[in-house]
Amino acid sequence: MGLPLEGVRVLAVEQYGAGPFGTQHLADLGAEVIKVENRHTGGDYARALGPYFVEGAKGDDNSLFFQSINRNKKSLTLDLGQSEAQQIFRQLVVGADAVANNLRGDVPEKLGLTYDALKSANAAIVCAHCSGYGREGPRREWPGYDYLMQAETGYFHLTGEPEAPPTRVGMSVVDFMAGTYMALGLVAGVLSARSTGQGRDIDVNLYDTALYNLSYLNTWALNSGYDPLRVPRSAHVSLVPCQLYRTSDGWIYVMCNKEKFWPELCEAVGRPDLARDPRFATYADRLDRRDELTVILDEALSARTSDAWLRELRGRVPVAPIRTPRAALQDSRLEAEEKIETLALDGSEEFRMLRSPIRAGGNDASRACPPMGHDTVEILQDAGYSAEDIAGFRERSLI
Structure with missing residues (x-):
């Protein structure tokens, strides 16, 4: 071909x-x-x-x-x-x-x-x-x-x-x-x-x-008066949780970009109660309490290493390690x-x-x-x- x-x-x-x-x-x-x-x-x-x-x-x-x-x-x-x-x-x-x-x-x-x-x-x-x-x-x-x-x-x-x-x-x-x-x-x-x-x-x-390529941010600004601002920890502007979180030896990026991932994350980190907590029931609720939730999830995720959380969360919740470009090129999948x-x-x-x-x-x-x-x-x-x-x-x- x-x-x-x-x-x-x-x-x-x-x-x-x-x-x-x-x-x-x-x-x-x-x-x-x-x-x-x-x-x-x-x-x-x-x-x-x-x-x-x-x-x-x-x-x-x-x-x-x-x-x-x-x-x-x-x-x-x-x-x-x-x-x-x-x-x-x-x-x-x-x-x-x-x-x-x-x-x-x-x-x-x-x-x-x-x-x-x-x-x-x-x-x-x-x-x-x-x-x-x-x-x-x-x-x-x-x-x-x-x-x-x-x-x-x-x-x-x-x-x-x-x-x-x-x-x-x-x-x-x-x-x-x-x-x-x-x-x-x-x-x-x-x-x-x-x-x-x-x-x-x-x-x-x-x-x-x-x-x-600013895409939806421009559409928001043109139609709703939205003024784009920086968000701490490379977070998404509206989806929560979707940002960097601390582990015992560094950072991982967790991305609950669908509601179905939120209860999975709560279960995985040993806090199933958070999925039932009315303070965090929807994206809008979690957005209003982003800082509060960051403290809670930092505490939970700091109990284990980044590698341990990657093994725990992969396939259940979207998650990624924080790598340097050089480290990314050493991934065995690239050669395979x-x-x-x-x-x-x-x-x-x-x-x-x-x-x-x-x-x-x-x-x-x-x-x-x-x-x-x-x-x-x-x-x-x-x-x-x-x-x-x-x-x-x-x-x-x-x-």
């Missing part, structure tokens, strides 16, 4: 985080993703981003950060700042399904990456854009980055303990979400284009993504279920990565992203250019 996006070709003018993360989803699902880089400006600057690199690899473009979001892609060098290179790109568009970019909002038009610029080459081309603030409006020329979006849309306000300073979420979640939305929009556009012959622009931006794979660079230097969480059957063995420009000649020849043409492109610094 093949992978679901086999036969889809995507030209990706991308760098750093959101765009590469999104197109890696496409590559993992079988699309031919061609990473377009400008050799004269160093290509995707994430190639040299430290502090960790593939051990034993030569050169400065084997960043583990870079490899983590660029597997299964090809690499083509092309200086799109030159008009002749843009004509070469248009020729590549003839045989492509989509163009993806994560450039500043005003740049795609300058480089000829919009549907209006490319439709004469391929009426079915889908042009997916992932910018900071969009391609229109007063901020289109602003550089935009994940942490800025978290700060401006409320993530810093929501994260951490109530008395702590504004706090960002631990990872670049806005980049990753925006890239994933771009990939989803691109696939939807290609699906439409294959049935209608009509391509389009697909637009995603980091700011809209960050705001949209083949969720970690080993990739090799051209020189056979190996490194390990987590597989995509989307398992779609087929041959999903991964390839490391090759050195910059590794596939340039093959791709240009496939587009109809001769060896003499390609030599001329090199002489004129187009590739």
Whole structure:
């Protein structure tokens, strides 16, 4: 069985985080993703981003950060700042399904990456854009980055303990979400284009993504005047109990997100009386007495270790240990279920990565992203250019 996006070709003018993360989803699902880089400006600057690199690899473009979001892609060098290179790109568009970019909002038009610029080459081309603030409006020329979006849309306000300073979420979640939305929009556009012959622009931006993913909190605020606030111990804003609790040697996270789990928890911790206590009968009652209930459950759960409670509660009440990322990667299930794979660079230097969480059957063995420009000649020849043409492109610094 093949992978679901086999036969889809995507030209990706991308760098750093959101765009590469999104197109890696496409590559993992079988699309031919061609990473377009400008050799004269160093290509995707994430190639040299430290502090960790593939051990034993030569050169400065084997960043583990870079490899983590660029597997299964090809690499083509092309200086799109030159008009002749843009004509070469248009020729590549003839045989492509989509163009993806994560450039500043005003740049795609300058480089000829919009549907209006490319439709004469391929009426079915889908042009997916992932910018900071969009391609229109007063901020289109602003550089935009994940942490800025978290700060401006409320993530810093929501994260951490109530008395702590504004706090960002631990990872670049806005980049990753925006890239994933771009990939989803691109696939939807290609699906439409294959049935209608009509391509389009697909637009995603980091700011809209960050705001949209606050989801029901925004709906509450828009309709009820709700003002989101931090809740102690990483608790849910309305479901109780659903937070961190102390054990004799640390913490666990308990999540009674359905009423049926509340009496199970009471029984497990040796306090069946709590399930019958009218003070804690419903979510609303427990929300009103969250602090009181925290003291009671802390006392009960502090009688045993975290591991003991995990054994007791698993399968009965939703519960999880509090781990570091490194400890999470040592879970034996990851190896047993083949969720970690080993990739090799051209020189056979190996490194390990987590597989995509989307398992779609087929041959999903991964390839490391090759050195910059590794596939340039093959791709240009496939587009109809001769060896003499390609030599001329090199002489004129187009590739």
